[in-house]
Amino acid sequence: MNQDSQDKANVTGRKKQLMLGIDLGTSKIAVCSERGSKAMFRSVVGYPRDIIGSHLLKGDKAIGEEVLEKRSFLDAYYPLEEGVIKEESEGVIAALKDLLQHAVSLAKPEKGDEICAVIGAPAGATYSNKEPILKAAREFMKVALVVSEPFMVAYGMNKLNRAIIVDIGAGTTDICALTGTIPSAEDQSTILKGGDYIDKVLNALLLETYPEIQLTPQLARKIKEKYAFVGEIKESKMVKFRENGKPKDYDAANEIKAACETLILPIVEQIENLLLQFDPDDQEEALKNIYLAGNGSRIRGLDTAIIEALSEYGEVKVSLIDDPDYAGCTGALKLATDIPLEHWSQVGDQL
Ligand SMILES: Nc1ncnc2c1ncn2[C@@H]1O[C@H](COP(=O)(O)OP(=O)(O)O)[C@@H](O)[C@H]1O
Ligand SMILES: [Mg+2]
Structure with missing residues (x-):
């Protein structure tokens, strides 16, 4: 035809x-x-x-x-x-x-x-x-x-120039520098760690602190989805676990914080690498246009933690996108x- x-x-x-x-x-x-x-x-x-x-x-x-x-x-x-x-x-x-x-x-x-x-x-x-x-x-x-x-x-957001998108999913965290052209392989990177990795770390940390409890990564994921945060511990995060079949309350704040914080460094390292894909004149603007996508980005305080980790670069702005689904x-x-x-x-x- x-x-x-x-x-x-x-x-x-x-x-x-x-x-x-x-x-x-x-x-x-x-x-x-x-x-x-x-x-x-x-x-x-x-x-x-x-x-x-x-x-x-x-x-x-x-x-x-x-x-x-x-x-x-x-x-x-x-x-x-x-x-x-x-x-x-x-x-x-x-x-x-x-x-x-x-x-x-x-x-x-x-x-x-x-x-x-x-x-x-x-x-x-x-x-x-x-x-x-x-x-x-x-x-x-x-x-x-x-x-x-x-x-x-x-x-979808019309952020096609001087912007960085960080998409935190279950299996991977995908980062892309938008430089006004269709992104090349060099403009993008995938970290083979996302929400599932946090679940595994949280599972292991909780079992280390409370060896008597029964736990699976699936349960760790539910705890994470309810309480995920990074940064200062302001309150306890009480969770019910079973010890020999009987329910009991435990504070999981330290372990949740530590597990969620494992993603910060790899994300910041990749942002630093991808920043070099921009023209030096555009880097200042790109750092004010960092967007967090994917449901893994709903960790409380993650935006601030990324801003703090990039403090040497001057003004940095990190925003959460509206509809991660x-x-x-x-x-x-x-x-x-x-x-x-x-x-x-x-x-x-x-x-
Ligand atoms: N409130 C939340 N806080 C932290 N992580 C969350 C929250 N809600 C969902 N997640 C995690 O987000 C990940 C899924 O991200 P999503 O963007 O939906 O997936 P996909 O990998 O399919 O792109 C899972 O690891 C899930 O546990
Ligand atoms: Mg996704």
Whole structure:
């Protein structure tokens, strides 16, 4: 089909394109469509372990929260868990495809829609990371583009010059310097530590202080999500743990603070590195435009701690973005609808 007849087809609705923004987060996948649908689910897919599992599930796979509920008879896959797709096996690509297909179905496409999606992946994602995502998308999308997650956030907020985005997710922290051009590999970095790492450290520290308690990283995560903070301890953080099955109150303030503070240094080091990507004249302005995205950024006092750690650089301003759940996918959708399809390949890696 030439461009003319393609345009005509779009207008007459015989072949409609549906633009989507998808945020492939390490813990959650968010999707939004140009027709207004919006949805989010856990980045996990589960397959029945055996014939009994298939019978109980009444299907061949489950996605998101359902996998956690039915984990006793499902094998769960988290292909994006650590921000790096470790192997490019058929199984991993199939799991990625199931997750992407589920995201597309939640965007409620109409029959005959051609799916065109901008997909956000961790920033430092090397080509080897993008390739399996594109392979998975290729099987059912018309066009797919993989861009870095913090770049999508930046695009959505229109912070494309003299700004730094720090996106703290579960598996990774992705940092991107916005210098007025499409970010190159040098403008971005991924730290393979995020909220999950804090959970592990908190779990270990609490067990060290209170060896008698029963604890798992999942419980540590719940405690963190309620109390996360860095900086001065102003009050105790009382938590109920079980000791030999009996509940008892413990103060977890020291351990929560110490666990959350482990992310400060790696983040500050990467901000310092990426600052050098800016023209010296622009560095002062960039330091006043640091934005924290991702749910991991909701640690109380993190903004102030980063400002303090960068005090030698002069005035520094760190702000929290508004909607850490959907900022990435709304930015991706904005990119998908702003930029004509024929120019997508200039923005990231395409099918
Ligand atoms: N209030 C909170 N304080 C600190 N961390 C939080 C809070 N709420 C959620 N988190 C953490 O944020 C991480 C998930 O970040 P998110 O941006 O949603 O994920 P993704 O990795 O999918 O991009 C998890 O480690 C979660 O425990
Ligand atoms: Mg994210």
